[in-house]
Amino acid sequence: MIPLVYHASYSQLALPPNHRFPVSKYQHLRDHLLSSGIAQPAQFFNPTPIDKSDLLTSHSSDYVEGFLCNQLSPAMMRRIGFPWSEQLCVRTLHAVAGTRLTVQLALQHGVSLHLSGGYHHAHQTFGSGFCIFNDLIIAARAAIDSGQVERVLILDCDVHQGDGTAALGATFDDIVTCSFHAARNFPARKQRSDYDIEFQDGCSDSEYLATLRDVARYLIRLHQPDLILYDAGVDIHQDDDLGYLSITTAGIYQRDALILSLARDAQIPVAAVIGGGYSKNPDALTDRHSQLFIAANHIYG
Numbered sequence: 001m002i003p004l005v006y007h008a009s010y011s012q013l014a015l016p017p018n019h020r021f022p023v024s025k026y027q028h029l030r031d032h033l034l035s036s037g038i039a040q041p042a043q044f045f046n047p048t049p050i051d052k053s054d055l056l057t058s059h060s061s062d063y064v065e066g067f068l069c070n071q072l073s074p075a076m077m078r079r080i081g082f083p084w085s086e087q088l089c090v091r092t093l094h095a096v097a098g099t100r101l102t103v104q105l106a107l108q109h110g111v112s113l114h115l116s117g118g119y120h121h122a123h124q125t126f127g128s129g130f131c132i133f134n135d136l137i138i139a140a141r142a143a144i145d146s147g148q149v150e151r152v153l154i155l156d157c158d159v160h161q162g163d164g165t166a167a168l169g170a171t172f173d174d175i176v177t178c179s180f181h182a183a184r185n186f187p188a189r190k191q192r193s194d195y196d197i198e199f200q201d202g203c204s205d206s207e208y209l210a211t212l213r214d215v216a217r218y219l220i221r222l223h224q225p226d227l228i229l230y231d232a233g234v235d236i237h238q239d240d241d242l243g244y245l246s247i248t249t250a251g252i253y254q255r256d257a258l259i260l261s262l263a264r265d266a267q268i269p270v271a272a273v274i275g276g277g278y279s280k281n282p283d284a285l286t287d288r289h290s291q292l293f294i295a296a297n298h299i300y301g
């Protein structure tokens with residue numbers, strides 16, 4: 001049984017009309033996985049909110065307190081991209097905890113998937129691009145600091161560079177960061193990950209997958225991580241509203257199956273988060289995010 005992590009708060013966020021963040025996608029994905037038989041109810045685990053002390057492993061206390069108490073400046077909230085609300089706090093604390101729980105379940109079961117996560121634009125002292133706290137780094141630190149693992153490899157395949165993950169990861173020798181992203185996409189000013197792989201506009205399935213296969217294989221052999229954190233963002237899709245690559249839905253499935261099979265073959269636990277994905281068509285977006293779960297069933301079934 002592949003453990004899945006979800007919380008109802010993920011999609012409980014009132015946003016201004018025409019806001020481009022597809023906040024309903026989490027609930028749609030959960031409903032689709034269950035109604036289509038891709039997942040069963042018994043697979044689901046629910047996180048409890050993360051403790052402030054866990055946030056402080058990766059973020060400054062001024063920033064954490066400022067966000068939780070609605071004391072951030074309007075400019076800082078604009079950079080995050082959401083208006084502040086109690087709902088946003090609840091959702092954020094559950095989503096970050098969800099990635100940490102996904103890591104814990106992956107260490108127990110070999111694989112676990114989070115129906116949220118991938119807040120890779122969150123930096124130590126500020127948030128950005130719909131990301132408030134960096135769940136990937138926080139979850140990696142929790143696993144390392146508890147003595148469960150020594151080295152974590154973060155493979156970030158969202159179309160946007162994981163700039164917050166890169167900057168935070170650079171301060172920790174035991175976290176190796178690799179971002180695969182579109183060169184032209186946000187953020188304009190990129191940070192330096194341990195490894196950055198840039199793709200040009202219109203990159204096709206075959207080019208993308210060949211590069212990903214070579215690099216991921218190499219990094220797993222070189223660093224021999226005890227845990228892989230995989231950001232399976234689907235904004236690499238050819239019809240994504242925010243991405244510039246030309247990856248098909250079949251290509252997304254092959255990417256997810258590739259990363260999961262590399263982890264399985266190397267006997268390294270893998271915790272995956274769904275990451276970004278932007279479309280006004282909820283069914284299309286759900287189908288793209290579902291590929292991760294279908295692939296996991298095939299690889300680990």
Ligand SMILES: [Zn+2]
Nearest residue numbers: 158160235276
């Ligand atoms: Zn993205």
